[in-house]
Amino acid sequence: MSEKKNHIKDIKIMTKRMRKNILDMSLSAGAESSHFGGGLSIVEITATLFGSIMNYDPKNPEWEDRDRFILSKGHGVLGYYTALHEIGLISKNDLMEFEKSNSYLLGHPVMNRKKGIEFSNGSLGMGLSVGIGVALAAKKQKKNFKIYVLIGDGECNEGSVWEAAMSAPNFGLNNITAIIDKNNLQQTGTNKEIMSVENIAKKWESFNWDVIELDGHDIEKLHETFSNKRNSSKPLAIIANTIKGKGFSFSENNNDWHHKVMSKSQYELALQELEKNDN
Amino acid sequence: MIIDEKNSKMWSMIGSRATFGLTMLELGKENDLMVLTADTSTSAGLDRFKKTYPEKFLDVGIAEQNLIGIAAGLSSEGIEVFTATFGPFQTMRCCEQIKVNVGYMKHKICMVGLASGVVLGTLGYTHCCIEDMSIIRSIPGITIISPADCTETVKATQAAIKHKNSIYLRLTGGMNQPVVYNKDYNFEIGKGIKLSDKGDISIIATGTMVHKSMEAAKILEGKGMSAKVINMHTIKPIDEKLIDELSKDSKLLVTVEEHSVIGGLGSAVADFKSTLNNAPPQLFIGLPNEYKKSGEYSDILDNYGLTAEKISQTIENKYKSL
Numbered sequence: 001m002s003e004k005k006n007h008i009k010d011i012k013i014m015t016k017r018m019r020k021n022i023l024d025m026s027l028s029a030g031a032e033s034s035h036f037g038g039g040l041s042i043v044e045i046t047a048t049l050f051g052s053i054m055n056y057d058p059k060n061p062e063w064e065d066r067d068r069f070i071l072s073k074g075h076g077v078l079g080y081y082t083a084l085h086e087i088g089l090i091s092k093n094d095l096m097e098f099e100k101s102n103s104y105l106l107g108h109p110v111m112n113r114k115k116g117i118e119f120s121n122g123s124l125g126m127g128l129s130v131g132i133g134v135a136l137a138a139k140k141q142k143k144n145f146k147i148y149v150l151i152g153d154g155e156c157n158e159g160s161v162w163e164a165a166m167s168a169p170n171f172g173l174n175n176i177t178a179i180i181d182k183n184n185l186q187q188t189g190t191n192k193e194i195m196s197v198e199n200i201a202k203k204w205e206s207f208n209w210d211v212i213e214l215d216g217h218d219i220e221k222l223h224e225t226f227s228n229k230r231n232s233s234k235p236l237a238i239i240a241n242t243i244k245g246k247g248f249s250f251s252e253n254n255n256d257w258h259h260k261v262m263s264k265s266q267y268e269l270a271l272q273e274l275e276k277n278d279n
Numbered sequence: 280m281i282i283d284e285k286n287s288k289m290w291s292m293i294g295s296r297a298t299f300g301l302t303m304l305e306l307g308k309e310n311d312l313m314v315l316t317a318d319t320s321t322s323a324g325l326d327r328f329k330k331t332y333p334e335k336f337l338d339v340g341i342a343e344q345n346l347i348g349i350a351a352g353l354s355s356e357g358i359e360v361f362t363a364t365f366g367p368f369q370t371m372r373c374c375e376q377i378k379v380n381v382g383y384m385k386h387k388i389c390m391v392g393l394a395s396g397v398v399l400g401t402l403g404y405t406h407c408c409i410e411d412m413s414i415i416r417s418i419p420g421i422t423i424i425s426p427a428d429c430t431e432t433v434k435a436t437q438a439a440i441k442h443k444n445s446i447y448l449r450l451t452g453g454m455n456q457p458v459v460y461n462k463d464y465n466f467e468i469g470k471g472i473k474l475s476d477k478g479d480i481s482i483i484a485t486g487t488m489v490h491k492s493m494e495a496a497k498i499l500e501g502k503g504m505s506a507k508v509i510n511m512h513t514i515k516p517i518d519e520k521l522i523d524e525l526s527k528d529s530k531l532l533v534t535v536e537e538h539s540v541i542g543g544l545g546s547a548v549a550d551f552k553s554t555l556n557n558a559p560p561q562l563f564i565g566l567p568n569e570y571k572k573s574g575e576y577s578d579i580l581d582n583y584g585l586t587a588e589k590i591s592q593t594i595e596n597k598y599k600s601l
Binding site for chain 1: 313334337339340342344345347348349350351352353354355356357358375376379380383384
């Protein structure tokens with residue numbers, strides 16, 4: 001097996017561990033419930049970024065040259081905290097305290113650089129602007145780190161996303177990548193039912209971003225896209241076609257799992273499915 | 280910048296916005312900072328700054344939510360950031376961005392609200408701002424400063440860069456403003472300044488109303504009533520020690536502001552005063568909680584009793600009723 005294939009396999013195994021931890025966290029959150037579907041749709045994206053693409057030093061999480069990741073769709077924490085666990089910044093014990101009274105791991109990220117949480121998010125439509133500020137600072141300070149901002153497709157209903165989208169190419173920011181988690185569902189229905197984003201790739205293109213559309217669960221494709229050296233002066237938008245609730249039969253494309261309490265029997269079933277998918 | 284009679288006069292002629300721009304031009308010399316505007320560089324007196332320090336200037340276009348987000352991102356990387364646009368757009372259009380980025384995450388930025396109050400009355404209430412202090416006061420961790428004149432705009436802008444917390448700098452008044460300070464003085468964020476210290480009425484004023492209150496005190500003096508005048512340039516944190524002291528030796532506290540009587544200086548004073556035993560009553564002078572027909576600046580002030588003559592009359596009536 002080539003080194004690259006081996007690497008892809010490692011990320012794949014990482015996503016399996018992350019999904020297992022997501023199940024544990026959801027069960028442990030109990031009546032508080034969790035944003036299950038939108039956390040699962042981003043697992044391959046965060047696993048590829050944290051497992052392979054991004055530069056950071058787990059021993060020095062505040063290293064000034066680290067790549068920055070911003071979870072603009074802040075409710076996707078299950079796919080974020082579990083990735084930070086994988087790189088050793090968040091312990092399993094801490095994961096299991098998710099949404100408990102004294103936990104630093106709330107239902108939306110709370111800035112905690114020592115734990116790898118770059119910014120507080122949760123109110124939608126704000127992450128890209130902050131990322132642009134960081135990207136401008138990097139250019140100003142002649143630093144080479146990169147900025148990755150993960151945005152939901154439902155989140156693109158927010159006008160502020162487009163204020164930010166309009167500005168990044170104007171500032172020549174080729175050091176920022178926006179990843180649109182296009183799972184076609186938002187809180188109370190499909191994008192089409194609530195507020196269609198229509199051809200979202202074309203929208204980003206017309207805002208003068210380089211745009212790549214891919215399967216957001218295809219680790220090999222994600223890895224290749226993130227690793228490609230770019231000579232463009234434009235920012236990059238990756239439209240990642242994903243499945244909300246990805247990984248479990250009962251939650252895939254089922255919007256009941258946007259934010260829901262997990263029962264013990266659902267947990268057991270999910271565990272079985274996770275085992276079965278081990279190929 | 281040399282603070283003397285000549286410069287104070289010059290600044291008062293060009294108004295607080297242009298004075299802010301001149302101050303930034305000076306601060307740009309020695310500081311690694313960024314100034315961001317939302318298509319308001321000329322309105323903020325920043326055209327020379329923009330030309331002189333293009334690498335320190337950024338226009339985000341007419342997009343105030345993006346303005347605050349970008350400012351926060353820059354600040355998170357250790358850059359000192361100023362943002363400047365008109366009061367309503369600086370505080371309300373991007374209110375939640377301020378809450379999350381500046382309040383919740385504590386990224387330090389200095390937000391400058393241009394032409395706040397009712398100086399742009401002829402443009403209608405879209406461009407007036409009688410709510411900003413009230414709104415920003417409710418967000419934790421933001422210092423609010425409302426300079427009494429253009430000299431104080433210089434002092435406050437200089438102080439903002441050294442200040443640990445984020446600041447909302449509320450600029451009021453137009454060109455040809457009256458001068459309160461024509462020589463250098465000690466400006467300390469959070470410490471109100473007694474401009475006169477005699478009498479059993481305490482007039483606590485902020486922004487453009489400081490000079491008007493000084494004039495009102497003179498009128499009262501002529502009628503045999505003595506009033507202290509306090510320049511309360513910092514609305515948050517309010518100078519509790521000073522309010523405590525004034526409450527002890529005054530029969531009446533008066534607050535005067537070019538802002539809604541809800542949530543601004545008057546409320547900040549009352550919030551603290553209500554915790555004191557035996558505090559004197561307070562007279563709120565400011566703009567009522569309504570949007571009526573707007574118009575010329577001087578007409579609005581006159582209609583709402585914010586002239587020296589009317590302020591003194593309102594105080595006299597209240598004082599005599601005690």
